[in-house]
Amino acid sequence: MFKKRKTNPVAVAVALGATLMAGCTSATTSVVKSESSSAHMMVASMESGTLVAASRVSGGQGVNNPPLAALGPVPIPPDNPNTPAKVELGKMLFFEPAVGGDTSTPCSACHEPDQGWAWAEDISRGYPGTVHWRNSQTTVNSAYYPRLFWAGSVPSLEAQAKSAAGGAVAGNAEFDIVEARLALMPEYRKRFNEVFGDEFPLYRNAFRAIAAFERADLVQRDAPIDNYFNGDKDALSEEQKRGMALFNGKANCIECHNGAMATDFDYYNIGVPTLPRWDEDGLAQITYRYEMYAKGSNEEMYKNYKEDPGFYFRDKNVWNKGKFRVPSLRYTMYTAPYMHNGTLMTLEDVVDFYNQGGGNNVFSANKSDLIKPLGLSDEEKEDLVAFLEAFSGDEIEIERPKMPGYAPLFTKAELMMEKK
Amino acid sequence: MGTRRIVKYSAIASAVALGLSVVATTTVAAEHGPVAKIDVNNAKAEIGKRLFFDRRLSGDAGISCSDCHSPDHGFGSKEALSPGYPGNGHFRNAPSLVNTAHKKTWMHDGRLGTNLNDVTREMLTEDYIMNMDMRLMQERVKQDSEYLALYKAAGMNEPSNGSIRKLLPIFMKTLTTRNAPVDNGTMSDSAKRGGAIFDGKGGCNQCHTGALYSDGGRHNTGVPENLDIFLDPMNHQAYLAYGIGMGVENIFNTKRDIGAAVQTHEADGSDRGTFMTPQLRGLKYSAPYMHNGMMATLENVVDFYNQGGGADSNKSNLLQPLRLTSSEKSDLVAYLEALSGDALTGDEFVWSKSFPAEYEVIPNWRQVDNRTRAPIKSTH
Numbered sequence: 088m089f090k091k092r093k094t095n096p097v098a099v100a101v102a103l104g105a106t107l108m109a110g111c112t113s114a115t116t117s118v119v120k121s122e123s124s125s126a127h128m129m130v131a132s133m134e135s136g137t138l139v140a141a142s143r144v145s146g147g148q149g150v151n152n153p154p155l156a157a158l159g160p161v162p163i164p165p166d167n168p169n170t171p172a173k174v175e176l177g178k179m180l181f182f183e184p185a186v187g188g189d190t191s192t193p194c195s196a197c198h199e200p201d202q203g204w205a206w207a208e209d210i211s212r213g214y215p216g217t218v219h220w221r222n223s224q225t226t227v228n229s230a231y232y233p234r235l236f237w238a239g240s241v242p243s244l245e246a247q248a249k250s251a252a253g254g255a256v257a258g259n260a261e262f263d264i265v266e267a268r269l270a271l272m273p274e275y276r277k278r279f280n281e282v283f284g285d286e287f288p289l290y291r292n293a294f295r296a297i298a299a300f301e302r303a304d305l306v307q308r309d310a311p312i313d314n315y316f317n318g319d320k321d322a323l324s325e326e327q328k329r330g331m332a333l334f335n336g337k338a339n340c341i342e343c344h345n346g347a348m349a350t351d352f353d354y355y356n357i358g359v360p361t362l363p364r365w366d367e368d369g370l371a372q373i374t375y376r377y378e379m380y381a382k383g384s385n386e387e388m389y390k391n392y393k394e395d396p397g398f399y400f401r402d403k404n405v406w407n408k409g410k411f412r413v414p415s416l417r418y419t420m421y422t423a424p425y426m427h428n429g430t431l432m433t434l435e436d437v438v439d440f441y442n443q444g445g446g447n448n449v450f451s452a453n454k455s456d457l458i459k460p461l462g463l464s465d466e467e468k469e470d471l472v473a474f475l476e477a478f479s480g481d482e483i484e485i486e487r488p489k490m491p492g493y494a495p496l497f498t499k500a501e502l503m504m505e506k507k
Numbered sequence: 508m509g510t511r512r513i514v515k516y517s518a519i520a521s522a523v524a525l526g527l528s529v530v531a532t533t534t535v536a537a538e539h540g541p542v543a544k545i546d547v548n549n550a551k552a553e554i555g556k557r558l559f560f561d562r563r564l565s566g567d568a569g570i571s572c573s574d575c576h577s578p579d580h581g582f583g584s585k586e587a588l589s590p591g592y593p594g595n596g597h598f599r600n601a602p603s604l605v606n607t608a609h610k611k612t613w614m615h616d617g618r619l620g621t622n623l624n625d626v627t628r629e630m631l632t633e634d635y636i637m638n639m640d641m642r643l644m645q646e647r648v649k650q651d652s653e654y655l656a657l658y659k660a661a662g663m664n665e666p667s668n669g670s671i672r673k674l675l676p677i678f679m680k681t682l683t684t685r686n687a688p689v690d691n692g693t694m695s696d697s698a699k700r701g702g703a704i705f706d707g708k709g710g711c712n713q714c715h716t717g718a719l720y721s722d723g724g725r726h727n728t729g730v731p732e733n734l735d736i737f738l739d740p741m742n743h744q745a746y747l748a749y750g751i752g753m754g755v756e757n758i759f760n761t762k763r764d765i766g767a768a769v770q771t772h773e774a775d776g777s778d779r780g781t782f783m784t785p786q787l788r789g790l791k792y793s794a795p796y797m798h799n800g801m802m803a804t805l806e807n808v809v810d811f812y813n814q815g816g817g818a819d820s821n822k823s824n825l826l827q828p829l830r831l832t833s834s835e836k837s838d839l840v841a842y843l844e845a846l847s848g849d850a851l852t853g854d855e856f857v858w859s860k861s862f863p864a865e866y867e868v869i870p871n872w873r874q875v876d877n878r879t880r881a882p883i884k885s886t887h
Binding site for chain 2: 368379
């Protein structure tokens with residue numbers, strides 16, 4: 088920690104600010120924080136080899152926030168090592184329509200490269216005949232999250248991909264039809280065999296390959312902020328440097344958006360207003376009820392709620408209603424709109440939102456005490472927005488892979504010879 | 508009517524059957540007969556009918572029950588192989604649903620044997636058929652105020668996935684054979700002669716017994732394989748998905764439709780290629796025939812049996828060449844046609860009104876109960 092302070096003096100002010108804030112952190116939040124801290128440390132230690140994360144203290148004594156930092160190497164789980172062949176297979180599968188229920192929803196349908204590897208509407212487009220109920224998050228740098236989805240419901244990229252492929256308002260596919268389709272594409276038979284030794288492609292291995300692709304190709308470590316922390320002090324403009332001081336100081340963004348990923352991977356209610364689309368769109372109303380029903384609500388909630396309870400569905404504790412995972416700020420220049428329900432259209436809107444002390448929703452009893460009016464001037468807000476843009480480098484573009492086609496498994500002659 | 512009867516039970520049963528041969532004869536003679544009408548609650552059947560024709564009951568809202576079970580084809584499909592869910596094909600012919608409510612087992616392989624509610628659930632949720640998450644289906648149906656009105660008229664609470672699975676079978680219960688010439692005494696002389704052949708020289712009644720003309724059993728008749736199942740990957744993927752789901756061993760190397768072996772899994776493979784005896788009540792409307800649609804006309808079917816069925820090492824020994832003359836064959840066809848009743852294509856059986864292009868918006872969404880649309884009394 089001290090080493091970091093030396094290289095980044097701003098962090099000193101942050102640490103002081105954090106100490107002052109500590110008393111505001113509720114006991115319930117601390118419980119959640121400690122749950123995610125081990126994964127957090129793993130990421131942090133891999134990125135820099137320092138004990139940055141270990142200095143974090145939970146339990147209301149005081150919170151020293153890990154400073155912003157350059158993004159380190161991507162964490163790769165030992166049970167799914169990356170190989171070039173696996174990455175290439177994963178890239179194909181990311182764009183492969185056959186992994187969707189009716190072959191129209193590859194991963195890229197909702198994580199569209201030209202829309203920030205996300206979907207540029209408030210809520211994700213969803214499976215045909217449906218719409219989703221939350222904003223589609225970018226897959227860029229998703230490999231650094233210890234848990235995935237807005238409420239952190241799954242522990243790995245592999246699990247995230249599988250869950251998204253199967254959801255009724257997402258991919259709506261089941262393993263049997265997908266394995267059948269992949270078996271009928273000679274290119275996949277060959278590649279799954281080479282990469283995983285599968286005689287016929289296995290569903291679970293498809294998601295291992297997709298995760299490998301995301302870890303290899305959907306990672307950005309050369310955003311201006313990375314270059315800055317890697318020693319190029321000119322990587323940030325003067326405006327951005329002023330913005331960073333605000334980020335770490337007066338605006339106190341660092342309280343939650345800290346570390347190399349600019350997130351503490353924790354869950355908060357910041358009072359994001361409910362989705363206006365639910366008032367106006369029958370399809371969205373259907374999905375809202377479906378999600379409330381499918382995720383397990385009591386009768387009272389199913390009947391009367393008009394809001395996404397978020398993290399509540401993880402543990403069914405009332406104090407977690409309306410909490411969502413702090414998203415990374417990386418690549419956000421390309422991922423508008425913002426928040427779990429996409430209700431804020433621009434980064435300016437986001438800064439305005441925090442400047443006024445967040446918003447209100449029906450779960451505001453759980454709203455974090457960290458969110459309070461900031462009193463930023465127009466110029467300060469501009470500086471802050473400029474700094475937020477430093478978390479995004481060039482747009483990640485890849486050449487879309489050529490999609491393999493179906494071919495019969497048997498020839499007519501082989502079928503005719505089959506003994507009946 | 509003929510007296511042939513196959514006893515396929517144990518030796519003891521054979522002895523019993525011999526002892527009771529006189530009784531058995533009269534039983535067989537009485538076995539054919541009109542299909543019982545099933546009384547249903549009309550208001551509920553009306554909801555079931557709308558659901559049957561509603562594409563929103565499939566995952567991507569692309570197909571309805573009626574897209575494969577079309578009233579214009581006896582609630583079956585004119586395609587040899589059913590269309591299946593968008594994104595894949597299918598591997599079997601969509602059977603006629605006429606009289607389906609009288610059946611005891613369903614599907615060509617007989618894998619479903621509880622009740623129509625169970626069959627309905629299977630068709631809605633199977634990924635290569637309708638690929639519907641029923642929790643989402645429930646909410647779609649609840650979004651439609653016409654359903655709400657129909658439910659109310661039927662004295663029911665708001666729609667649920669459970670009630671949807673009950674209402675579809677109620678509609679299907681209305682699909683029974685009525686006014687078939689064989690039942691109402693209007694058969695032609697040719698058809699009458701065909702009836703005698705059916706129960707006599709043709710031996711058709713060895714398996715085609717009862718009001719539905721089916722013994723509800725499974726037999727291998729050597730129907731040729733429909734190679735389109737395997738040569739068209741769209742169809743093959745549905746067959747593979749089915750086989751994976753049913754736990755069929757070595758499915759990726761299987762080059763034939765194993766049929767009812769999915770139920771029985773005989774180690775020696777002797778049950779491969781057996782299929783459930785279909786009913787014969789809607790043949791006039793439901794061409795093509797057989798589990799894989801390999802026969803385009805009833806003449807083809809009669810020719811097939813006249814030659815003793817097809818080639819299969821597991822073929823039933825009930826099938827022997829029949830040596831029917833061409834006039835006997837046409838009489839038999841006439842009889843088969845006389846088993847079909849009126850076409851069920853009127854408004855009683857078809858939802859011909861259009862469905863809304865978009866889901867309506869619940870206008871005062873925040874103020875009303877999600878379950879009932881009644882004003883919310885207390886807030887959380």
